[in-house]
Amino acid sequence: MIVKEGIARISVPDSYSRKGPGTRSAGFYNSAQHINRDLTIMALSVLKPKNYLDGFGATGVRAVRVVAELGIQSSISEINPASLRIIRENLEANKVSATIYGEPFQSVVLKGLYEFIDIDPYGSAVPYLDAGLAAVKNGGYLGITATDLSVLTGSVPSKTRRRYGAFIANDDHRHEAGIRLMLADVVRRAATMDRYVTPILSFWHGHFYRIIVRVRNGSQKADRSLDLISTMNFREMYSDFYEDIDQGPVWKGDIEDASIISKFLENPPEHVSATSVDFASRLAGENASFMFYEMADAARSLGVNLPRVNELVDYLSETGSRAYRTHFSTTGIKFTGSWQQFIDAFLSVSGHA
Template sequence: MIVNEGSAEIIVPEVYHGPGKRGTGFYNADQKINRDITIEFIKRMGVHTVLDGFGGTGIRGIRISKETGSSVTIAEVSRESYRLIMQNVERNGSQATVVNDSFECVLQHGVFEYVDIDPYGSPAPYLDAALLGVKRNGYLGITATDQSALTGSVPHKTRVRYEAVINNDTFRHEMGVRLLIGYVARRAASLGRWIEPMMSIWHGHYYRVFVRVMKGFEGAGRMMRNMGYVNKHTLLWDMYPDMDEGPVWKGNIQDDAVAKDVLGSAGHMNFNSEENRLLFCDMTDIARIRHTSLPPVETVLQSLVSYGHAASRTMFSPTGIKTDASCTTLEGIMMDALRRRSPA
């Protein structure tokens, strides 16, 4: 089967949607947005040397090579997939180098300003090698599809894999992203490294984060001040359970200037500076607890802004609002909007 994506035309055994499964030449069509954003990130950061650590069909590395001009190495441990990648590299006239070896081994024999980690499932087993192997002040692009662990929907996986407790509720996707960043930060600190989140995305079945990696225990100590536990009962609203969740990353999840440029160029998602705010108020939760219907989200947003509050939608919930107003204030605005809408 022939697939066209970006500047590349590749041969794939089969096209998958969703999390997919391990197989020769795995190609996931739903990851196109991920790859588009990655390419714009590499261009924005001026990266010259790239490792695509999990080649599959070679689509990511081939596109990066052709569309950014960076020097790209594609690692693929499967012999069958390696042969397919070689065929696709030649088909596209790409200058990418393809190595039939593991991600970890390839890292030891090259110097890369950007390392892409897009495995099947959790990136956790590969983080130490990437943090140690990437060039100082370089970048990691990390994809995680193990949402059952990161969102707390399978609690024992969350505890065993990420050494954390997360409540599987309305906030699970933001908490999942913050758990992922926090786990990368903790692994970095243990290795004398520290990270700075550049971008964070939730899209369907995966999370994608980009971080800058720097060296030094002093910086690691400063970084760890962003780690901690979240209690939604005290942070947001007393209707939520009184429990501590984490440890998670409580600091910024994006560099606004970078995210604005990259998302604007990629064209798939809107930039939102309010995403750095820790959690949000969710109108669906408020309506459920108050046993009311939902007023239009835009009406509530406009009212918040008219009262002088910062307010915007969030990628983490269709009825969530990132705001500096309290959830109690938001509740009052919702009730006012419903009263105005009701017939006299």
């Protein structure tokens, strides 16, 4: 059957996945990743790389859209012969061209100096990170999708330790912790190659995380980026309500480039959906603080009901500190003030001051 996404019409198997992780099959297409592809198109519209490698083609939807919507020269790698046939059909049907390699991503990255390499495999991106980080052009970008969220959020601690060398508590903060764990892994791997990484975009949506990072050469900057990776302890950061547990190591630097996000929000590419633009507009405040304050925890620790989130955000913003909603939790707030200021405001807004 044919599905419409962006400007593209894509031939997909009739059994394609409308939500969740989807089942693995030739021409794998997951409509739940539409937002991932839209935000990639938005970022590419500002980053303007000279070329793009869709490293895990499946239907080729990413490259088809990148060529058709942005005119960026693209290549696709894919190892499944049936998927390769579908990719060829989709390129032809959309009247666009891209170089197709029926070879593993790991060898295709060595073929050219790619300025944007998209890593979107089934499950964990870990097996492909070193190949992408080593091959991408100096100053180029990696887009990385991870669907191993149970590992990144610590729901099976032994797996988190094995794959990422870390501990994550799997509490209400787990998705920001998981993204920061993923970033720590990428930063460390880049540093082994005397390269350093700057996050452009980082988000969680449903069953996946997506990050886009810039990769540059520089051993001193790589050293400095390693200084931004360490453990976090909510008891030390917030209050005695939390257990005295060291989580991580996680990335403590910025997780996005707000100027790039505002550029693509000012002028979103024509074919991205309004839902994706709205979602992207909710990412703008994520750098305001390292981790967010969780209102549900404050309510539990004080034994009072939750006030309205927007009311608390407005109140906190009036204290002279910055406050934003976070996309990592419906009751989470990024706030530059202290836990005590947060609690005082919480009590005032909920009528318990």
